Amino acid sequence: MASDISPPAPASVAAPATLVGQHQLYTRTRLATPADVPHIHKLMYQMAVFQNDTHLFTATESSLASTLFNSPPFQSFTIFILELSSYPLKNIHSPAFLPVERTVLVDHETTDPDAETFKSSAANEDGDHNVTVAGFVLFMPSYTTFAGKPGFHVEDLLVRECYRRKGFGKMLLSAVVEQAVKMGFKRVEWSVLEWNVSAVKFYEEMGAKVLSEWRVCRLSGDALEAYGDIANC
Amino acid sequence: MASDISPPAPASVAAPATLVGQHQLYTRTRLATPADVPHIHKLMYQMAVFQNDTHLFTATESSLASTLFNSPPFQSFTIFILELSSYPLKNIHSPAFLPVERTVLVDHETTDPDAETFKSSAANEDGDHNVTVAGFVLFMPSYTTFAGKPGFHVEDLLVRECYRRKGFGKMLLSAVVEQAVKMGFKRVEWSVLEWNVSAVKFYEEMGAKVLSEWRVCRLSGDALEAYGDIANC
Numbered sequence: 462m463a464s465d466i467s468p469p470a471p472a473s474v475a476a477p478a479t480l481v482g483q484h485q486l487y488t489r490t491r492l493a494t495p496a497d498v499p500h501i502h503k504l505m506y507q508m509a510v511f512q513n514d515t516h517l518f519t520a521t522e523s524s525l526a527s528t529l530f531n532s533p534p535f536q537s538f539t540i541f542i543l544e545l546s547s548y549p550l551k552n553i554h555s556p557a558f559l560p561v562e563r564t565v566l567v568d569h570e571t572t573d574p575d576a577e578t579f580k581s582s583a584a585n586e587d588g589d590h591n592v593t594v595a596g597f598v599l600f601m602p603s604y605t606t607f608a609g610k611p612g613f614h615v616e617d618l619l620v621r622e623c624y625r626r627k628g629f630g631k632m633l634l635s636a637v638v639e640q641a642v643k644m645g646f647k648r649v650e651w652s653v654l655e656w657n658v659s660a661v662k663f664y665e666e667m668g669a670k671v672l673s674e675w676r677v678c679r680l681s682g683d684a685l686e687a688y689g690d691i692a693n694c
Numbered sequence: 695m696a697s698d699i700s701p702p703a704p705a706s707v708a709a710p711a712t713l714v715g716q717h718q719l720y721t722r723t724r725l726a727t728p729a730d731v732p733h734i735h736k737l738m739y740q741m742a743v744f745q746n747d748t749h750l751f752t753a754t755e756s757s758l759a760s761t762l763f764n765s766p767p768f769q770s771f772t773i774f775i776l777e778l779s780s781y782p783l784k785n786i787h788s789p790a791f792l793p794v795e796r797t798v799l800v801d802h803e804t805t806d807p808d809a810e811t812f813k814s815s816a817a818n819e820d821g822d823h824n825v826t827v828a829g830f831v832l833f834m835p836s837y838t839t840f841a842g843k844p845g846f847h848v849e850d851l852l853v854r855e856c857y858r859r860k861g862f863g864k865m866l867l868s869a870v871v872e873q874a875v876k877m878g879f880k881r882v883e884w885s886v887l888e889w890n891v892s893a894v895k896f897y898e899e900m901g902a903k904v905l906s907e908w909r910v911c912r913l914s915g916d917a918l919e920a921y922g923d924i925a926n927c
Contacts, residue, residue, distance in 0.1 A: 505839050520842025528837075528844055537770060538837050538844075599837060604761075604771050604849050605914075606738050606832065609753025611761055611771075612914075614847065616837050635921060638913060642922035648914040655909045668917030676888045677905040680871060681838075681845075681881040684901030688868065689875035 484570045487585070488629070489550050490636040491560040493540035493597065498526045500579060500594045501540060508619045534558060535644065536602065541636055543596040543620070543629055548585040550592065561636050565628065573623050596620035598633040605647040612648030613641045631667065638667075652677060717803045720818070721862070722783050723869040724793035726773035726830065731759045733812060733827045734773060741852045767791060768877065769835065774869055776829040776853070776862055781818040783825065794869050798861065806856050829853035831866040838880040845881030846874045864900065871900075885910060 493501060502522045509518040529538050534557045544550065547570075553560060573579075573593060581592040596619050603614040615637055620629045634651075641649050653660050653671070661671055680688075726734060735755045742751040762771050767790045777783065780803075786793065806812075806826060814825040829852050836847040848870055853862045867884075874882050886893050886904070894904055913921075 505842075509840055514840060517840045520840055524842030528842065532765070532769060536765060537835060599839065601837060602770060602834065603847065604832060604834060606850050607742055607747060607750045607753060609738075609757030609761065614836065617839050638918065638921040642919060647918070648912060649918065650910055650912050652908045653911050654907050656907065661909075664911045667913065668920065669911040669913045670917075672910040672912055674887050674889065675885045675910050676894075677883055677908050677910070678886050678897045678902040679881060679883050679905055680900065680902045684903075685871065685880070685882065686875060687901065688871040 482569045483566045484568070485547070486565050486567055487546045487549050488563045488565055488595075488632065489544045489560045489583075490541050490633060491544065491553065492534050492555055492558045493529075493542045495526055495530050496582060497540070497542055497594070498522050498529075500542070500581075501525060501529075501597060503578065504594070504597050504619050504621070505617070507621065508617060511619075535640065538599065538601050541598050541600075541633060542581075542594055543633055544581050544583055544592050545595045545624070546585045546589075546592040548587055548589060548591075550583065550585050551588075553583065558640070561632075561639075563632065567627050571623050573621075575621070575623075579621065595624045596629055596633055598637055600637050602646075603648065603650060608647040610645065610647040612646045612650065613637055615649065615651035618651070631663070634667065715802045716799045717801070718780070719798050719800055720779045720782050721796045721798055721828075721865065722777045722793045722816075723774050723866060724777065724786065725767050725788055725791045726762075726775045728759055728763050729815060730773070730775055730827070731755050731762075733775070733814075734758060734762075734830060736811065737827070737830050737852050737854070738850070740854065741850060744852075768873065771832065771834050773833075774831050774866055775814075775827055776866055777814050777816055777825050778828045778857070779818045779822075779825040781820055781822060781824075783816065783818050784821075786816060791873070794865075794872075796865065800860050804856050806854075808854070808856075812854065828857045829862055829866055831870055833870050835879075836881065836883060841880040843878065843880040845879045845883065846870055848882065848884035851884070864896070867900065 499522055502520065502525055505520055506518060509515045529540065531537065550562065576593055579594045580590060581594050583592045584590050585592055598615060599617040600613045600615045603612045605612045618630060618633055638649050653664060665671065732755055735753065735758055738753055739751060742748045762773065783795065809826055812827045813823060814827050816825045817823050818825055831848060832850040833846045833848045836845045838845045851863060851866055871882050886897060898904065
């Protein structure tokens with residue numbers, strides 16, 4: 462995994478040229494809680510901006526809060542949050558999922574224009590609250606019929622713009638896949654835009670197969686609501 | 695809906711030419727229960743035969759029974775069973791989902807080579823147990839992020855060979871869509887093989903859009919299990 466990078470040389474040793482300007486980040490992938498809804502809502506909106514779909518965005522903090530946390534983790538909709546800090550993170554109590562912690566090196570300290578907006582409620586070991594929410598992944602159980610076993614479907618994955626191309630997307634997706642294996646699940650699936658060649662390549666490098674023959678059918682909007690009229694006949 | 699066909703003219707009236715040989719069937723779409731597992735297992739195997747994938751079929755009655763009924767209906771994996779009888783069906787108690795009953799006309803009485811195997815435990819109004827399980831649909835909640843609302847993902851739908859091309863597939867899928875509308879869900883999605891032109895046409899006629907740009911990515915088998923090794927490092 463790209464995130465499994467060795468720690469930097471101690472400060473007393475001259476850093477090799479490749480480490481000049483490198484910056485250490487402490488990362489944690491943990492279960493979201495209802496307290497994360499304001500951040501989740503903003504991240505989802507950023508996804509709508511990225512996809513030029515803000516006109517379709519009607520989700521509210523209230524609609525998310527009332528629909529996302531009604532089942533124990535992994536039994537229905539589940540969200541992992543990715544947090545970053547320049548200092549080691551304090552332990553958090555999370556019996557349903559032991560947070561995945563990694564230390565990574567990035568090329569230089571990231572300028573985060575939305576640092577204040579995405580400040581996490583978590584603290585690092587210095588009691589400092591400069592912990593940032595950098596992304597999320599939303600997933601839920603699917604079913605692998607021929608195996609007679611569950612799997613996971615990944616609905617959304619977002620890493621905030623200023624933290625992209627540093628291996629964090631892979632970190633979030635890997636956390637979902639590792640959880641699937643741990644639970645004896647047999648499949649993890651998600652969708653990708655076929656013209657997004659770099660994303661396709663990235664997923665293939667993670668071991669995924671792109672199912673070229675299958676297409677997603679979607680019934681929504683007025684076409685969906687029309688079935689309500691049929692049911693009421 | 696194709697299943698909403700008027701009843702035939704009374705026997706005392708000469709039947710019009712188009713009704714000669716037509717046969718009335720009573721249909722019911724109801725929630726599956728653990729008692730249906732033997733039938734569900736056989737239907738899933740028929741699906742593997744249909745897709746030339748029997749070498750991938752490792753599901754057992756036991757794996758299905760232990761994974762499919764762990765949550766209340768519609769909160770996780772949910773199965774509707776389609777039953778048919780030549781006589782009106784007896785009412786069944788099903789508080790979580792009022793079964794959808796329809797009377798349909800088919801061109802002639804169907805010869806069902808597996809009638810004995812797929813005999814339902816349900817009885818018709820005569821107390822006769824000649825009620826047949828003809829198909830199933832397996833679905834589960836998905837999430838429509840931009841709406842901040844759940845939806846349904848349809849994983850599998852099968853109508854047994856001898857009952858195809860009579861509107862029963864549409865009947866099963868419509869029951870899922872109607873339930874989605876009833877629950878305030880905003881989307882129903884499923885996958886189709888792009889070269890299956892008649893299926894694509896059928897779904898489009900039902901109001902679905904085929905998302906031509908999206909591809910499904912799947913991580914399974916050894917590529918999936920490898921993430922267990924990473925997690926254990």
